[in-house]
Amino acid sequence: MSGVPLRRAAILAVGSELLMTSRLDTNSLFITNALNSIGIEVVFKSVIGDDRGELGDQFAHALRRVDLVVLTGGLGPTDDDLTREVVAEQLQRRLTEDVGITEAIRKRFESRGWKMPEINRRQAMVPAGATVVANPNGTAPGLWIEHGEKGVLLVPGPPREMKPMVEQMVSDRLRARAGGVLLVRRVLKIAGRSESRVEEITQPVYGRWREQQPPIETTILAVPGQIELHLSARGSDARQLAAALAAGIRQIAEVLPHDLFSDDGRSLEEVVGELLRERGWRIALAESCSGGLATSRLTDVSGSSAYVDRSVVAYSNDAKTEWLGVDSELIAVHGAVSEPVAEAMAVGVRERARVEVAVAITGIAGPTGGTDAKPVGMVCIAVTTPQATTVRTFKFPGNRELVKTFAAFTAIDMVRRLLLDAPPNADWIQK
Amino acid sequence: MSGVPLRRAAILAVGSELLMTSRLDTNSLFITNALNSIGIEVVFKSVIGDDRGELGDQFAHALRRVDLVVLTGGLGPTDDDLTREVVAEQLQRRLTEDVGITEAIRKRFESRGWKMPEINRRQAMVPAGATVVANPNGTAPGLWIEHGEKGVLLVPGPPREMKPMVEQMVSDRLRARAGGVLLVRRVLKIAGRSESRVEEITQPVYGRWREQQPPIETTILAVPGQIELHLSARGSDARQLAAALAAGIRQIAEVLPHDLFSDDGRSLEEVVGELLRERGWRIALAESCSGGLATSRLTDVSGSSAYVDRSVVAYSNDAKTEWLGVDSELIAVHGAVSEPVAEAMAVGVRERARVEVAVAITGIAGPTGGTDAKPVGMVCIAVTTPQATTVRTFKFPGNRELVKTFAAFTAIDMVRRLLLDAPPNADWIQK
Known part of the structure; x- marks a missing residue:
């Protein structure tokens, strides 16, 4: 795989239950945080049901748009677990059984006094060229595929299985491929002002930040009573980014001296x-x-x-x-x-x-x-x-x-x- | 617009803050529920930042895949509110100011003794051929666009603005355009029991429901202190669905007589x-x-x-x-x-x-x-x-x-x- 850095990611959460009215994809928050920490930006995230057509189409779409696609869920042993197959098909890679994985799954069952159900063999199917990511807390291994200049990571849906696997990948392979670009964020919280007033007052200030080096991106968000100004800067020099954001915060504090009450996450x-x-x-x-x-x-x-x-x-x-x-x-x-x-x-x-x-x-x-x-x-x-x-x-x-x-x-x-x-x-x- | 029924929907939630590690798109749960209630299935949902390229590309992708695209957020008055513009561009429709909307926004500000900031004019921009959906709780109107056989609905992000607008659309235009398959849901609320105890007690009851006609699907959801059992049934006969759910609720009430406190949405x-x-x-x-x-x-x-x-x-x-x-x-x-x-x-x-x-x-x-x-x-x-x-x-x-x-x-x-x-x-x- 080439040395082109991974900068932009998409997260696809797979599972029909995630499209029900009572379920939220909370995995993506953890994964976003992990990726941001090594400077990889998440540009969109999607939830897709257990549907071959939809999943294939969304995966292909994501692969065109970003450098890194992370898929969670759909790695179980049953018929409706399609992620492995759909990814292999889209990347035109053959799926073959990895007998080492089958053995590991069989042992996991045996250690609990159970016989491995035959359907769990599906979890041992690996696309050609993929690297297996160990799952310390479950049967489904993760998969890491380097496809041209892009990366594809498959991890299971249950958070206690997914989290250590993502942490492992981030601290190891993904960090090495992230290109050293950091993304630093600060949240400013403002009281006693409406959203449009905050915009009117701060826009002349933050409007100039896009032109500077490093540029600072700004988003305004209203929660009842409180307006938030989210600042983010991207670059390779952590100290420079921190200094740029600190200077930005000082400028906002000058125009909203009494209303800006928090720049460090405190409520x-x-x-x-x-x-x-x-x-x-x-x-x-x-x-x-x-x-x-x-x-x-x-x-x-x-x-x-x-x-x-x-x-x-x-x-x-x-x-x-x-x-x-x-x-x-x-x-x-x-x-x-x-x-x-x-x-x-x-x-x-x-x-x-x-x-x-x-x-x-x-x-x-x-x-x-x-x-x-x-x-x-x-x-x-x-x-x-x-x-x-x-x-x-x-x-x-x-x-x-x-x-x-x-x-x-x-x-x-x-x-x-x-x-x-x-x-x-x-x-x-x-x- | 033709009479082809709307069966499959996608929900796009727009806003960079929704890609942060502390934010979840909860609007999509409400919208999914509303669409399901008139038999429209949600096949995927995505969260996209305030990025013209990403939003345009995801919108185009969604429009190819589904009959109905619902977009929430990005209708505010500020620079980073791009939904109106991106949708108009993708559908190749001109944006023009609707002076009636400008007037309504101006009045809304005046009723509070304020002058309308000039930037709020942006909220009055309407793509050619769009129908304005009134927003009783905010300045940004919604927009409904019939594009060939497809439908596109734009609603604001704040839940208290979005909810009545979606309810209005569902009970009116969207119901008329949906295919007639109904999805009926009931939520049972249970106090004083842990999630696993509710599962143990109720599984022998609801486990039988999948085999009956019409089948009832069940999901268990834990919110602190309260366990919810979500029941849903699908079919074309509203009375039969309601009767099946009522019978199911009676069976749950028998096994949890003192703990089931609500079956009609009441808190x-x-x-x-x-x-x-x-x-x-x-x-x-x-x-x-x-x-x-x-x-x-x-x-x-x-x-x-x-x-x-x-x-x-x-x-x-x-x-x-x-x-x-x-x-x-x-x-x-x-x-x-x-x-x-x-x-x-x-x-x-x-x-x-x-x-x-x-x-x-x-x-x-x-x-x-x-x-x-x-x-x-x-x-x-x-x-x-x-x-x-x-x-x-x-x-x-x-x-x-x-x-x-x-x-x-x-x-x-x-x-x-x-x-x-x-x-x-x-x-x-x-x-």
């Missing part, structure tokens, strides 16, 4: 947890429409018991007055969803829990309960310390689940901004 | 919510290790304010004594994670909130804090009414997030069992 609740920990502060929460979600997110962080003291989910007005000391008169005058009530809830829980900072959320999650003056999605959030209290009214988009998610995320972000003395979240504040 | 919290509503009962919660997750799940249900009164997340021992009246002596003697403390928390919150039923959760979510006697995953849950209190200790598998999820789910299930006078959850109880 918002991890960032806020560390800020609280640094100051030795404890936090308490009073939630209404978010139903405990903000507290649940804060306590997703291991070790959060060091700074999360307590929280009240005060769905009923009685709970607000009895447990948070909110004046029932205040609720009668302003309504439970109002800035004065949010503020009273925050101060109430802070004083009762004797903590340094507290946050309160009250709003209309929907789908019912909205009015013209207080529509579904309107949420009041207050953060308070013994020194100061900030309260804001937001209008979040979407259904009940989204409003809860936005409200919880934004409340935690308001705590972050308070701790960092940063201005409030901009885009969702009600004008 | 556990919806089922429990309706039971509470029927009795006119209100509920309160005291959570420790689950951090508010049980309350958050209960309040995911629209209208839950009718029966969820309040909840305390008592992470600190002070919160347990001050707000729930748990004797600090009891905590000192038994530890915060113990059946007596769980019981005292439940009774404490029930009495203070003056509700008919309360549930309390205290445990070790990990990864730290475990001991030999009280390992990570050990959780005590108590449910109480003025008449009786039940408390159980569980040992849940997995990491912090999983333990929280199991604990919240199991606590809500204990409320269900109390309301139905059913025996306790079996498989996770500590022996």
Whole structure:
């Protein structure tokens, strides 16, 4: 095989069960990670049923488009396991039984006191010129085929069989063929901004990166409340790539100084947890429409018991007055969803829990309960310390689940901004 | 467009983020289900990055192989949203701005007090001959293109935008163009059992279904705390299929009478919510290790304010004594994670909130804090009414997030069992 490096890969997951409505191809995440680590980019991945025509056609398509095709699944002993045969046919290589493999499979069965079923012989069929990849956790061996300048890797579908085999190939043959091109990624997480605003603000910055050396590719992704900017750079010099990405991140931080909260994979609740920990502060929460979600997110962080003291989910007005000391008169005058009530809830829980900072959320999650003056999605959030209290009214988009998610995320972000003395979240504040 | 029926479909999910190692294309599950329901089979599905060449090539490949190509994602307003352009190019149709769409997008922004960013104009570009599919939850409209005998559907990537649009298309245009073979599915949800126990108990039942007419296919799926049994049958007679599935469900209910809690899509919290509503009962919660997750799940249900009164997340021992009246002596003697403390928390919150039923959760979510006697995953849950209190200790598998999820789910299930006078959850109880 020639020394042309493998740069672009496709992953084909084979099995009709993967086309059912309850199954996801999770193998491809592991394989993508393994390939990226040696600089091989995955340009597409497909799921195909146990269908000779479809599999043959997709494999041929992939082989035209990429340097490396990884197939998982369809290496079992039964009739519907077609991967070996289809690949051999497409590459025009004869399949012959490898008696060494048959013997190994037979021994595997015998070690458990069983006789090898005759159908397992199919797993010993090897296309001419293929290298056998040992499977420490199962009967189906993997196969590695160098075809002209391309590479084809077949591994079984069960993750505990597939994973060590892919790891082995990556640390050995594939690394040697990868051409030393590295792919380095960084994820920037941004709070308090809509996707289009982030695009407007950052595009003039990242738009220039494609022309530089090394170029940086950018993707924008919206998850409720949070916008992610994914940066990736490719090259052979790890230090140069890291420096280019670090410079890019600094430029984004300049245009979104208060909204960029993570460039190292940490979640918002991890960032806020560390800020609280640094100051030795404890936090308490009073939630209404978010139903405990903000507290649940804060306590997703291991070790959060060091700074999360307590929280009240005060769905009923009685709970607000009895447990948070909110004046029932205040609720009668302003309504439970109002800035004065949010503020009273925050101060109430802070004083009762004797903590340094507290946050309160009250709003209309929907789908019912909205009015013209207080529509579904309107949420009041207050953060308070013994020194100061900030309260804001937001209008979040979407259904009940989204409003809860936005409200919880934004409340935690308001705590972050308070701790960092940063201005409030901009885009969702009600004008 | 001719009357040739659409039988075979491919789903292309577009977005570089879907090729990252942390992202799965879950949209395709929903779309597969929707297409199957009108007898259209999905023969493959692919994930492609925001790359013009790859997307064009995969789309062309799909269009050759199947009758219907569904593309999700890449319809946003930014530079890397290429789906519209690539499809138009491949089908050799001109893209022109639909001023009606521009106006609708502008109004959507204005209703929130914002000005439409100029880049959102891109979302109004429509290939010649395409039909616009309204998007009730976002700015990007969908597109439906009849191309010769084939159909091409473009929908946005965010699930809450994509889902209603696909539902609309399936119940309308696509149903009219499908071949008339029906695929009917039912999902059974089971609590308190591990996947292998469900398999052991139900396999002798569903094992017989493949031989009957119409045959029923079965798949088992584990989500934390909950096991799902997916039943599907295929044929042309809707009534016969429905009857076969109903008979199958009765057989499963016979072998899992107390554990099968839903056969109509309802979640556990919806089922429990309706039971509470029927009795006119209100509920309160005291959570420790689950951090508010049980309350958050209960309040995911629209209208839950009718029966969820309040909840305390008592992470600190002070919160347990001050707000729930748990004797600090009891905590000192038994530890915060113990059946007596769980019981005292439940009774404490029930009495203070003056509700008919309360549930309390205290445990070790990990990864730290475990001991030999009280390992990570050990959780005590108590449910109480003025008449009786039940408390159980569980040992849940997995990491912090999983333990929280199991604990919240199991606590809500204990409320269900109390309301139905059913025996306790079996498989996770500590022996």
